[in-house]
Structures are given as C-alpha cells and as structure tokens.
Amino acid sequence: MLYAASGTSLTTVDLYDLLRLRVDVFVVEQECPYPELDGRDLLESTVHLWWRPESDVLGCLRLLDEGDVVRVGRVCTAASARGTGVGAKLMAAAVDRIGDRESVLGAQVQAQGLYARFGYTPEGESYLEDGIPHIAMRRRR
Template sequence: MLHVATGPELTAADLYDLLRLRVDVFVVEQECPYPELDGRDMLASTVHLWLREGGAVLGCLRLLDEGPATRVGRVCTAASARGTGLGGTLMAAAVERIGARESVLGAQVQAQGLYARFGYAPEGEVYLEDGIPHISMRRPGSTP
C-alpha cells in the first residue's frame, strides 16, 4: 500500500522504518558509510513516499524542494522486493506528485533505465558517489 507524508506528518515509527530500510540498502548492503541523517527528512517541504506490505516497508523515496526543481532521492527497494515492479510503482507515484514541475535525480548507473521510463534523461558525465557510479538525470518541466 502506498503511503505519502511530509516530514512533519511522519510518525516516529514510520520515520524509523524508512531510515532502517535506507541504512540496510545504502550503508549495509552497498557498503557506503555516509551520513544518512542529513537534516532534510523532517522539513515541511520534504515529501516521503513508501510502500508497505505486511507491516514492512519494501521501498521508499523522498522528494526535496530545490527551488525551480524537485529532487528525487533516497530511492531504494528492499532486497526481497527487487524485480517485482515496486520501484516503478514508486516512481510513477513520484512523477504524478511532481506534476509539471522540473525534477532531477542522481541515478546509480545501473538504474538509469528505470528513470528513463519516466522521462528522465542523463546529463553530464558519470561520477562516483561513495564508490558507486552515478549519473545526473533531469526530467524537464512542462507548461501547465
């Protein structure tokens, strides 16, 4: 089931579950020790989207207001849910929420096909973030 909440609307339990999944995927599985707590999760302008099944969060992402564009970030799926289309479901909900606004993201290179399905195009050169190849991607805004 899809859940949506701004930072202040998150319950402590929901925030814990989102952070646990992000740490499990990014820090433990991908071996990227980085400061997961960046001060942006609880902002009123941050929107969290997540899918929960049987009490467990299986995937999540967040939308950050960055002036003229929305940044899609912290996109992750539990290992047990990969290959099920859950990432596409989350991205479809994110793109619907973003609407006509321009949006950007930093994609792990192997995942750029997922984002391309939603209108994101790579720009610039591949770069390393925490030892993992990434590429910036942009989805242009449209006039209402």
C-alpha cells in the same frame, strides 16, 4: 500499499522504518558509509513516499523542494522486493506528485533505465559517489 507524508507529519514508527530500510540498503548492503541523517527528512517541504504492503517497508523515496526543481532522492527497494515493480510504483507516484515541475536525481548507473521510463534523461558524465557509478538525470517540464 503506497503511503505518503510530509516530513513534519511522519510518525516516529514510519520514520524509523524508512531510515532502517535506507541504512540496510545504502550503508550495509552497498557498504557506503555516509551521513544518512542530513537534516532534510523532517522538513515540512520534504515528501516521503513508501511501499508497505504489509508490515515491512519494501521501498521508499523522498522528494525535496529545491525551489526551481524537485530533487528525487534516497530511492531504494529492499533486496527481497527487487524485480517486483516496487521501484516503478514509487517512481510513478513521485512523477504524479511532482506534476509538471522540473525534477532531478542522481541515479546509480545500473538503475538509469528505470528513471528513463519516467522521462528522465542523463546529463553530463557519470561520476563516483561512495565508490558507485552515478549519473545526473533530469525530467524537464
């Protein structure tokens, strides 16, 4: 089931589960030591979307309102749920919520096909972030 909440309305349990999944995927699995707690998760303007069919969160992302654009970030899927369409469900919900606003994201290069399905196009050259190739992508109005 798809859930959504603004940063200020997240329950402690939901926030913990989202952070646990993000740390499991980005920090542990992908071996990227980065500051996961960046102060943006609990902002009123931050919207979290997550997929929890039963007890475990299997995927999540967040939407950051940056004025002119919405930034899609922290998109991740649990290893056990990859290839099941969880990422596409989350992105469909994100694009629906964003509406006709312009949005951007930093895609891991191997995942850019997923984002392209939702109207995102690459911008510029790929770059390394924590040793993983990324590419900036934008979805115009």
